[in-house]
Amino acid sequence: MATELLNDLMQRSSGLSLSEKRRLALFLTEEVPEDNGRTPEFRLKLNAPEIHSKHREQYLVWLKTHQKEYGGQYVALHGERLLGSGQTIRDAARAAKESGCLQPFLVYVPRPEGEYWGGWI
């Protein structure tokens, strides 16, 4: 019965999009206990240099290209993929996790008209 269910699930999941497969994989992995019986911790690791330093040029091009569209929001990127966006860094992190990515590059997109302040003085 279990094998039948597994085969059915695998067959049905083949029709999912790539991001849906990632979400499903993350969901299933979170359900699997570690050898010590505890549920594994799935902490987000944000902006890891070993992953995202190689995408610097891509991200710069993305920011320049999409500043009008996403100005004032945080976005979650991974290589060429936009994983999601939100008003806060937490929103963007949540969007990344929902897309199945625990190691996104989170960055604030400045508004085209400018908004930054240089300090209290």
Added chain:
Amino acid sequence: MVYQLSFDRLHQDQSKDSVVLPVTLKLGRKTSNFEAQIDTGASVCIFRRQQDEELGIEIETGLREQINTVTGSFITYGHQLTLSVLEIDFEAYVYFAVQEQFARNVLGRIGWLDRIKVGLIYYDRQVFLSPYESMEV
């Protein structure tokens, strides 16, 4: 009610009159080491042009941003680098002032404060720091 926070890094420098931390910027094998003030009033991290030049970056190739102050504004360019403070490393957009007269280095909200936990006891010039890894989403 008692609230408790835990940190895994402590920096203390009694000789300083402001809250400063040692910063390292990394780009490939090149690094730039300096001190920067924590400034919760600064929207982003803003550094002197000299720090950018040490890394061999052409500053004007970055993301151009005007930074406002109460007395005017100045132009900066943002670059993605590895920002390291007390060995907490992550990729971040930091901004470099075009004008060489800009003499401050500040750690601001976007790109640094928004991804760490910080505690401060100014009386003892103590800064407690941890990465904000336990993010519940």
